[in-house]
Amino acid sequence: MTTSPAIHSAARLTGNKLILREVEADDAAFILALRLDPKKSAYISPVEDDLARQVAWINSYKQGSGQAYFIICDQQLNRLGTVRVYNAIGASFSWGSWIIADGAPVDVAMESALMIYHYALDHLGFRDSHFEVNRDNRSVWAFHERLFGARRVRESDEEYFFELDHAAILAALQRYRRFLPQPLKVEPLAR
Numbered sequence: 001m002t003t004s005p006a007i008h009s010a011a012r013l014t015g016n017k018l019i020l021r022e023v024e025a026d027d028a029a030f031i032l033a034l035r036l037d038p039k040k041s042a043y044i045s046p047v048e049d050d051l052a053r054q055v056a057w058i059n060s061y062k063q064g065s066g067q068a069y070f071i072i073c074d075q076q077l078n079r080l081g082t083v084r085v086y087n088a089i090g091a092s093f094s095w096g097s098w099i100i101a102d103g104a105p106v107d108v109a110m111e112s113a114l115m116i117y118h119y120a121l122d123h124l125g126f127r128d129s130h131f132e133v134n135r136d137n138r139s140v141w142a143f144h145e146r147l148f149g150a151r152r153v154r155e156s157d158e159e160y161f162f163e164l165d166h167a168a169i170l171a172a173l174q175r176y177r178r179f180l181p182q183p184l185k186v187e188p189l190a191r
Helices: 025-036 051-063 108-123 138-148 166-175
Strands: 012-014 018-022 068-074 079-089 092-100 128-134 151-155 159-164 185-187
Touching: 018 108, 025 051, 025 079, 068 108, 079 108, 092 108, 108 138, 108 166, 128 138, 128 166, 138 151, 138 159, 138 166
Parallel strands: 092 128
Antiparallel strands: 012 018, 012 185, 018 068, 068 079, 079 092, 128 159, 151 159
């Protein structure tokens, strides 16, 4: 009997130009600033302007399981954004909370997406991905469709729901391999 894959975080994922490191409580002000930015928050769930609440959410996340929340950084550990892996359903995972700071290098989106797919498949054991994108967030859903081959499987008044099967993920990892070292360096959390 095989076990289903499970989401757990890592201390750090190291790519070519980026490092995804596990979120810490002292990242709360950075995260809150991203989530309160009017342009960036247009397509994500709203949050209150409450630093203590953000710190509490991070502390609660760190005590739980079933998701991995990373700060996207450059090699000098300057913060460039956030990304989260969550909602495992069988061999499929979802990812989101993908917010990239203004002024970040143009290839941050591609490298961080590839790092997430590589981590989910090669280190967590997933095969497929499912996720939703706000219908009005054209640049993000076009990114997933055009560059990764994500398929829209349904929609609501506010969201498009996507699936990306194993073959499509592997094809994207191969097509864009120049963005990632082989293999991706993964440092486990110290427990």
